[in-house]
Amino acid sequence: MRASRLPGSLACFLALALAAAGCGLSGGSDDGEATAGGCKVDKANVGSGALTGDVKGDITFQTTNLKKDFGDYFNGVIAAFEKEHPGTEVKWIDDPGDATFTQRLVADAQGCTLPDVVNINVNTAIALTKNGYLIDLDKKAPDAGEPFVPALWKSSLYADASGTKVHSVLPWYSGGIVQTYNTELMKKAGLDPAKPPTTVLGLFADAEKVAKASGGKYHAFLANPHLRIPADWQQMGIKVFSADGKSFTFADDPRTVQWVEAMTKLYKAGGMPRDSLSSTQDPANVYGQGKLVYGPTNPNFLRFIQQNNPTVYKKTGVARFMLDDLGHTVGAPQYIGTASTSKNAVTALAFARFLTNAKNQLEWAKDPNVVIFPSTTASLDDPFFQSVKGTDPFAEARKIVASDRKTATADEIALTPGELNAISAQIQLAMQGKKSAEDALKDAQAKGNELIEQGS
Incomplete structure (x- = not known):
């Protein structure tokens, strides 16, 4: 751990x-x-x-x-x-x-x-x-x-x-974790709100349908990799670090390449706002404006939407978070x-x-x-x-998280700000078509390991 x-x-x-x-x-x-x-x-x-x-x-x-x-x-x-x-x-x-x-x-x-x-x-x-x-x-x-x-x-x-x-x-x-989504926008995109994705790559597949159907009027989620790593990787069962925690290993797993390629494909298809690749805008605010299909995963976000965007709140669906290859959630x-x-x-x-x-x-x-x-x-x-x-x-959400807490573990992986910035920068280059997924990940891993050696 x-x-x-x-x-x-x-x-x-x-x-x-x-x-x-x-x-x-x-x-x-x-x-x-x-x-x-x-x-x-x-x-x-x-x-x-x-x-x-x-x-x-x-x-x-x-x-x-x-x-x-x-x-x-x-x-x-x-x-x-x-x-x-x-x-x-x-x-x-x-x-x-x-x-x-x-x-x-x-x-x-x-x-x-x-x-x-x-x-x-x-x-x-x-x-x-x-x-x-x-x-x-x-x-x-x-x-x-x-x-x-x-x-x-x-x-x-x-x-x-x-x-x-x-x-x-x-x-x-703890705060818990769930999937949240705009049921009305899901239906417009040809998705069934009763069948939310159960894997990370399944989410990207559904998001492609959003990109094709939306015409840019709404999107699946924001593009900045900061918002998804390393949580997506951990749920996919990717080993982000070596067993001793002294080096990164995520680039060694072919599933990480799949993830970057899926992010890149979705970004090019318009499934994410173009201006959100490196922005720090809050996804809760964008979701509250009715412009995102998938919202933040913290149940507390639902209170925010209920108070500030009651119309969107009424259209919001909630499901258990994607367990993927990990088989449980972490937090x-x-x-x-x-x-x-x-x-x-x-x-x-x-x-x-x-x-x-x-x-x-x-x-x-x-x-x-x-x-x-x-x-x-x-x-x-x-x-x-x-x-x-x-x-x-x-x-x-309360029912779902209460059940989820019975199997959730405390071994959540987190990155230092320097590591997150270095890794995200390389993935952003791949999403812009400036590097292949493989090269971006190799460079990201090398830069991350340099930071570990430097203690920063």
Whole structure:
């Protein structure tokens, strides 16, 4: 599994800091102390043996840009935990979650001030796990994975300092993925809205029919490869990276050539707007104008269309996302981690598990102001997801994603901005007829590997 890699600037930042501070875990002394990421910690936080002890005392809990909209929910969860465990106090802080989030959090960790319980994304989980700043749940809470969907838990693994994959985080919420499409435009193109594509290349075949029927009045989807890679490739079962994640391999698979040739053919046929090859326009806005057959895949997009383009919303169909050769969907959830540097790790881990339990996840998912899907089996089995009332697009999406979450994994592949730009630039040349698909992919892979070697 290779989840999103750290951007080069962050990788360098970590390398320099860790060269000075040391990393990983080390055994304890006779006085019960050990180290984690260069910080002195309680010996019970590292090594073998489950965490045990009384749940009491103060901890700090950090979320990412959630307090403004969901203060009542989190304050309620905190109050319930403190009531269940008298003598505890949870101090809640909320980070704005901007572009420097991971750098700041890693800096906190290196300063031995990482919050006891922290809401993190994949990139941050990778960095903190590698450097020993998160508790190894396999050792400290062997039953921690029981509430979660098995496929999601099994794939939520990140390498520690020794390179061993461990469970260092609890899966929390995710956004889900579906197919969305304008049923009226599909019918105009001679397509059956009841039979959406089930493969990526099947989507391109349907899109060719759109190109032939539309006369340029509407299109299948936008042309920029940024919007489709590497997600399309992963669903097609193409190995984007080598097993060790140190080099690109996508150009070695003939199916990638098929994909580029299909994109090129569709672009030349007018299935994509000519001016969208390198543009950064939002497909949600173009779809909302009634100019695209296929819309974005995030269910939250449906709320946007419902509020801003109700006429198009009524024409929108929803179907399960294309499973293709992969056989399931992927999508990195938000995570909850417990700091190995916590001075009150027993209480911190107890709160992390309380926050992510089925009851609390379901309660938040029911909030009408949020479009999220829980990570626990019991939450997804609740009638809220399994007996959804209504047949409008959003209701359909909720039913589909709830079912999809049972097999989805967390091992989503992502590219750094530099890698995505370099690869897309070569594919754009192929789509313009300036290079063959084979040459474009070989050049894209070479440029991508150069960036990996440079750490950017």
